[in-house]
Amino acid sequence: MERVLSRGLKHTVESGTSISGPAHIGNACDVLYAEAVCREVRLRGGEAISIWVADDLDPLDSIPYPLPEDELKKYLGKPYINIPDPYRCCQSWAQHFTLEFVNSLERMGLEPIVKSGYSMYRDGTYLPYIRLSLREADKIKELLRRISGMHKPRAWLPYMPICANCGNIATTLAYGYEGDKVLYGCELDVGYAKGCGYRGEVDVKLGQGKLQWRVEWAARWSAFGVTVEPFGKEHAAAGGSYDTSSVIVREVFKGEPPIPLIYEHVMINGRKMSKSKGNILTPRQWFEVAPPETLRFFFFRVYPAKHKDLRMNEVPRLVEEFERAERIYYGVDELVDEKVNVHLKRSYELSIIGKPAPTLPIRLPYDLAVTLIQVYRDITLEKVIDVLKRTGRLYRDLTADEVEALKLRLRQAEAWLKKYAPETVKFKLLDDVSRVKNLLTDKQKEALMKVASILKGGDWLPRELNTKFFEVSRSLGLPPPSFFEAAYLTLIGATSGPWLANFVLALGKDFVAKRFEEAAS
Ligand SMILES: [Zn+2]
Ligand SMILES: [Zn+2]
Structure with missing residues (x-):
């Protein structure tokens, strides 16, 4: 700079x-x-x-x-x-x-x-540059040879006419000029196209040709x-x-x-982009799954010369990183390293389009959106607002922009789930808990019972609940991963799943308490 x-x-x-x-x-x-x-x-x-x-x-x-x-x-x-x-x-x-x-x-x-x-x-x-290039063609030819080792034919001009006969621009060789008229032969073989042999002339004022790159x-x-x-x-x-x-x-x-x-x-998904092989990502494909600001953020958070690999299966994480930078920008969150804080604030500022909102926007976290659309078919806005309340994210009324952003987030998360999500984030609620009952140990059952009564005993924020999970496991001498495994088995029949505290609150704590009790009985 x-x-x-x-x-x-x-x-x-x-x-x-x-x-x-x-x-x-x-x-x-x-x-x-x-x-x-x-x-x-x-x-x-x-x-x-x-x-x-x-x-x-x-x-x-x-x-x-x-x-x-x-x-x-x-x-x-x-x-x-x-x-x-x-x-x-x-x-x-x-x-x-x-x-x-x-x-x-x-x-x-x-x-x-x-x-x-x-x-x-x-x-x-x-026009002035074309005329100058024609006059200085020999000098340009010599420069091309000296700087980049390119050898041009003896009669050569740095101009590519469009062939009046076959319409190719790639296969013509300009070899002479008179005033603004350039003489050419359509005679080059460039691999993907071949000259037709036509010889003609073209007026450089008409735009029927271009300078060499x-x-x-x-x-x-x-x-x-x-x-x-x-x-x-x-x-x-x-x-x-x-x-x-x-x-x-x-x-x-x-x-x-x-x-x-x-x-x-x-790079896209670890590979170089290539148009002919179809390994490309267009901005429009990105907008289907995430807001444009997050794409800007992806580029601005690192220096241009740094290696960048956009992995579509990691969209939720990328969006969360943007939103973390947003929280840091509004002073709601901060990292230990002050230099990183400053850098993220700066990247956030560069990434937003238009003016920043007066206060921290209320958002539906991407991974929670992914969870919700898998739990509730045809999820409604009311339901989302309800979940935001339950998870302690709704501390004031939503603005009209925020409501729109919520709806968009659901649509985008759904598109992502369909097109790019790894199998590990996909789940289906278990209909019948008896199928997994005999997979649980006594210790696990005991922990589920305890957590069930905690859930029924009060209202919890996600972080508090998360702490409780660990406390309960440890009090029973059960390694916490073992507890989480039991919980996921009971809910979705798998050994892992979405972040449990959010997941439980999204499902409704009473529903989960009942489910845990059924599994443990
Ligand atoms: Zn031709
Ligand atoms: Zn068109």
Whole structure:
């Protein structure tokens, strides 16, 4: 951050995404970091804007899962703006996936200035840089060779025209120019697409072509005066695109490269994301199971360069970590390590969308929601409020926002349970306790009886009840795990289950007391 501010108080932070299919949360990450930089600059009295560019003139180089390969392979090598929308609701592939991504960004509280690469090639934004690149083609070729070891043909220009015959942009080689007209042959074989042999010319003012990626990146930095750019570490390798574009921007466009913010790509369930293999997670898939703030928190709680693995079977824990940070932020909870407290407060602040609520929001813990929907079919809001009361979580009236959040939490927990929950959190209430009765030892039965009478004897908060479980077990010389095992056997016929104190209160203490007595009799 100090490095950013040393470059002044006015900043343009850029991010960009190739519109190669459904954008995943890794793509959203770019924009997330960009906006975090902007916030920080503004916080320190500066001005900052975030620009996001849809790279919609790039060629389709693989068919993202699960789109039909047979139907779409004829578009390989063509620019996204000229491929029909596979869902047939928008004008093009580019428009469909751009809209989808921008919508997801909005839901994440991200509203960068959205630019289309294609439009920028038509409205003149890139024009001075195209002309300069054509004139300086030999110099660029030499820089590409020197910095990144790329060898280009003798007659070569850093411009990729769209072939007027076959429509490919990936297979054309520009070899000469006259004024704004670029001459090309459609003759390259790029593996996923092959040139058709056509020779033609194209006017660079019409947007029927684009600059080669590393030159384009440099042109964009110059055109917008980009000062900071977040990107994944694959661009940051020695001789990689950042290195090359930096030299091009300095030596050809006479500009300065932005300060890089290099981040480690997020993994999903322990694996790298891959569009063609279908191992991706889109923001929308996340919103089905958890609020957008929690996704922001997942990224902001660690430094960008740190390893991150988003495991969908751990959503309840991730949400709980966010809510713990929330409690720390409102001073209701704190950890021993003051540095961690400060860090979590800061991460929380960055994660929330809009202004923080005036007081700590009342929430239904995710794991409790998961328990409730398994205990009660068609659970109602009244029931949830009742459970919140019983577990000591309702100390004032709920606001309208909190009520909405409760309903949403139930829907999200249900979706998570269906799609991602490990078998270990799934359970069914036991109908008939006689099935497990003979599995219990005398000591266990004795403990269940004692706990039953404690339950009937008063109202308990979850923590108090939890303490009682341990006290009872120890007083009987029974190891506490043995007591918990007996309780779960009696309730759900398994040896483990949801956190018992919450579980008992969610089921209703009288119901549980009766059940324990039945099992122990
Ligand atoms: Zn569409
Ligand atoms: Zn062609």
